[in-house]
Amino acid sequence: DTAVSQTPKYLVTQMGNDKSIKCEQNLGHDTMYWYKQDSKKFLKIMFSYNNKELIINETVPNRFSPKSPDKAHLNLHINSLELGDSAVYFCASSQEGKREETQYFGPGTRLLVL
């Protein structure tokens, strides 16, 4: 069974479009995260949701909006896509969101904006 899953795996789209990436975890965790890994391989936190409540937003443009319908899902909606949004986006989850907890990552969504 896949612990953290993301869809789609690949996403190619034009500038200016709006797209969504979905994430689901079946681990019963309370906290979920979105990370962005750019072409230089830096992996940076974007958002964290704890039991459906946003708890961090690391200076991400407001074109990015996380939506959590329940604690097992954290979707990422991106408006007006730009070339610089091309990256790999990883979803992750952890039990309670404590710093020392293990985070479990999904396989990533490779977004290419043309």
Add this chain to the structure above:
Amino acid sequence: LAKTTQPISMDSYEGQEVNITCSHNNIATNDYITWYQQFPSQGPRFIIQGYKTKVTNEVASLFIPADRKSSTLSLPRVSLSDTAVYYCLVPGDSGYALNFGKGTSLLVTP
């Protein structure tokens, strides 16, 4: 966030022991040190975590000196499948945020 510094890349032959050292001079008193592994085209995966002295599991060992300003991840007898990026993480002051940085890219060759 507590800043970590680790080598950008390392090379090794199969069967050798690999030690990757990470410096974290500003580590907070209650911070744990965590290492993740990322294979190409996959998400990071937890390897090991420690607070002080030595921790060992089925994958690796983690050595942390008394001052905790550095840590060393030890991979015994690496194989080709250990080729990956290894990240050293120390949370620092920012509650839930984890900054993975660039990590150490390990290449294992025959």
